[in-house]
Structures are given as C-alpha cells and as structure tokens.
Amino acid sequence: MQRRPLFLTARPWRAALEALLVGALVWIGLLLLHRQSGPFNLFLGLILLSGPICILVFTLRLQLFKGSWWRQVLIELVLAGLLSYILSGMVQVAMIFILRDIKLPPHEGNINNSTLILAVTLLLDMGIFVALRLGIRVWLFWDRLRRQQLIWALTHAHVLLVAIGGGLVIALVELIAFVSSRSIYVILPTTVGMLVLGSIALLVVVPPSALFSYLVMRRTTDRVKMLASATSALRVGNYAIRVPVVGEDEVAQLQSNFNAMAADLERAMRDLKAERDTVAGLLQSRRELVANVSHELRTPVATIRGYLETTLTHWDDAATPPLRQDVQVMENEVIRLQALVDDLFALARSEVGRLTLRCMPTDVGELARRVVAVRAPLAWRASKIEVIADTPPIGPCALVDPERLEQVLQNLLHNGVRHTSPGGIVAVAVTGEPGAVVLHVRDTGEGIAPEDLSHIWERFYQANNARAHIGGGSGLGLSLVKEWIEAMQGTVAVESVPGEGSCFTLRLPANPE
DSSP: OOOOOSSSOBOHHHHHHHHHHHHHHHHHHHHHTHHHHOHHHHHHHIIIIIHHHHHHHHHHHBOOOOSOHHHHHHHHHHHHHHHHHHHHHHHHHHHHHHHHHTTOOSSTHHHHHHHHHHHHHHHHHHHHHHHHHHHHHHHHHHHHHHHHOHHHHHHHHHHHHHHHHHHHHHHHHHHHHHHHHOOGGGHHHHHHHHHHHHHHHHHHHHHHHHHHHHHHHHHHHHHHHHHHHHHHHHHTTOTTOOOOOOSSSHHHHHHHHHHHHHHHHHHHHHHHHHHHHHHHHHHHHHHHHHHHHHHHHHHHHHHHHHHHHHHHHTOOTTSOHHHHHHHHHHHHHHHHHHHHHHHHHHHHHHHTTOOOOOOEEEEHHHHHHHHHHHHHHHHHHHHOOEEEEEOOSSOOEEEEOHHHHHHHHHHHHHHHHHTSOTTOEEEEEEEEETTEEEEEEEEOSOOOOHHHHTTTTSTTOOOHHHHHSTTOOOSOHHHHHHHHHHHTTOEEEEEEETTTEEEEEEEEEBOOO
C-alpha cells in the first residue's frame, strides 16, 4: 500500500484545523507553565510561540494550488490572512484575561497596546507564511533541477553539507542560550536570528559552490550526456553509433562497455538480417514451387475430367452398372481435385504477389444470376438442392474485379451446397446501400458452431462438421474469399445458427458514378 505524502497535500480547511489543534496544544503547555513563569511570560509565549508554530504547520500542510501564479498567490494570501487574524484575535483575548489577572483595566492605553499587538502579530504571522511558502517553491524548483541534472545534484550535496553544519551551529547556540537564561522564551528569537544568519551564509556559499561544481563536473557531465545521446540513438536503431572513450574512470569504463555492446548488437543484427533474407528467399522459392506445381497440375486434371465426361456422354447402355458407377465416382473425385488445385493455385499466386486485381464497374446482380444459372442445375441433379437468385433486374454496380468476385461467389455456393442436406435451399440476394453493394449468400444447411465462427477465415482451418462431412474441402475457400474481398476494399461477415443454416454477407464498394 502506497503511503500518502505528509506535506503540501491537505485541503485549506483541514490544514487550518490541524494548525489550530497544534496551537491549542501549545496554549495548553503554556498555561501549565503559567504558575511558574508568570502572566507576562505567558503572554510573551503566546505571541512568540503559538502563532508562528500554527503558521508553520499550516504552511507545510496546505496543498499547492493550480492555475496562474497570481491566482495561487491570491488564494494563499487570503487563507493565511484569515488564519493569522484568528490567531491574533486569540492572542488579544488572552491579553485581556492576562491584564485582568494582573489587575490592570483593559482600557485606555492598554486597549491601544492590545490593538498594536494585534497588528504586530498579524504582520508577523503573514510574514512568516510568505517567507515559508516562497522557500517551499524555491525548494521544489531546486529539487526538480537537482534530480534532472547531475551538476546541480553535486551542488545540492555541497549546499546540504553547509546546511547541516549550520543546523548544528544553531542547535548548539540555542542550547547555550537556554542553559544561560534558564528560559524557553529565548529559543524562538535565537532560532530566528540564526536562521537569518544561516540564510545569509547560504547566499554567500551557494554561488561559489555552484561555480566550483560546474568547473569540476563539466567534463564528466559532458561525457555522460554524450553517452545518453548515444543510447537514445541505439534505441531507435542506429547500431553503428559509438562514443569516444575519454579517461580511465568509471564513466570511461561505461563508454567502453557501451561501444562493445553496440558492436555486438550491430553484428547480431547483421547476422539476423542475413538469416531473415535467407529464410525469406526460401519461403519465396517454396511459394513459387507451389504456384508452378499447382499450375502444372491443372492441365492433366482438366484432361482427365474431359475424357471422363466424354466417356459418360457416349456410354454404351449395355455396359455393366457397377462400371458406370465407378466411372461416375472417378468423375466426382476429379471435379473435387480440380477445385482443390484451383484453390491452391490462387493461394500461391496471392502469396508470391502475382494476384492482380482489375477493378471495374460491375453489375453484381447480373453476375450473381449468371453464376447461379450455371450452378443450379448441377446442384439439383447431384444433391436435389435448389439454388436461387434474388436480384434486381439492373444493378447495383460495384467497383470490383468481376473474375475474382465470380470466384468468391462460386466458393460460397460450393460451401453452401456441400453443407446443405437434400431438399434444402441456397439463395443469393443482392441489395444496394449508400456507398456499398451488399451480397448475401444464405443456406438452410447444418450451420457453423459458435466456437468455429472466429476461425473459419483462417487458412486450412476445418470445422469438425466439415471434416466429418463427406467430400470435405481443404480449408482454403473461405480464407481466399476474405482476402479477395478485402483486397477489393470490401468487408465480409457471417451469421450462423447450428441446425438452421448460415448467411455470408459481402459489402462491396459501390461504383462512384
């Protein structure tokens, strides 16, 4: 638990209450001494001890206000004036009782004397407050300066040594004065006098001490500043930075160690960069290999599929049904293999930076109707799934690459048909919004589990139901959908309820014209 600072943190009402409480304790102590010291000594103690002590507590506890300097001065003077007036009034009341105690009527010259004493105590308390608050602000400025610069830290050490010596001298003088007079009322005047002398001594000592510290430490502080600048440069990536080694002291050792560390770091970064370039080259070679292999695979797969389609078209009715079924299975597997090769080829082209987009104004509704017209008969014949399009007759137009958008729609329709049971529906809808064209692909399939929704856009990720589904894909389709749509400055989202179906939403940039 962090402790709250003791000084300069109290609100005005709390600081005044604490000051009055301390003053009351002083009064009680003086009243206890009243029988031994007499009324006059009691009155003198009230003037010389209670007021200054209360002002001291109030000054040290009162918080620092924010705002312009004249506003701070005005607030502090008003608060100090009110407290000083209260203390002076208390002293005047005490004077009346003391005069009555020594059987002097509190009127005529005595009243004039009490008014004069009231003014004197008021001015004394205000003077003490102003001097202390000014000293506090000077100390705060000096403390900030010594913490930020080494040369002033050394000067502070010199001044502190002088202050400690002065404090010891003041304490010794007060002890001698107290022993000689046998009275506590000589302590405050002696302390004030010694503080004045000590302040004068500090004013005489500080300038030569600061000059001495500057002359002695200038060379060391310059080397430290140079080292600090070098570390800042090293932090931002300038690994070739070095500092000259001057001298043989601890700073010189630090400079030497910094140069060695910088050299090691520069060498390590150079080796790391070389390794990174090597790894990047290997990854680039692997991507190009995948792109080339996938491109070469497309031709034999397309050839095999063509021969299988021709064979099935001119199939002799006299052939045995099992053989026809085997050929049909072969055709389905070749179609699936061709889709995987196309996805792999598109992915490889995207990774090697060869996937170019040719965005142009495109009628998204017409494109969706064309893709659905091609996909719908195959889906009905193979799975008894109805694929429909709900689009306006004309438009809306989006600024997209029509070839990539057609591939995106093909992937989404393929997924929808693959995850929908016979008798289900896969629907494509196109609507327009201000600045965007929205494309919805809905299905009545098995849906996507909530724990899989955040991962379906990752490459090669497959949900459990997708892996269990017969004819599951490679996990590339949706990742390519997301990459292509975002490359065309669009966005993609999905909503799904397990057992009820999914809805993929594509927002494409509308044609500005």
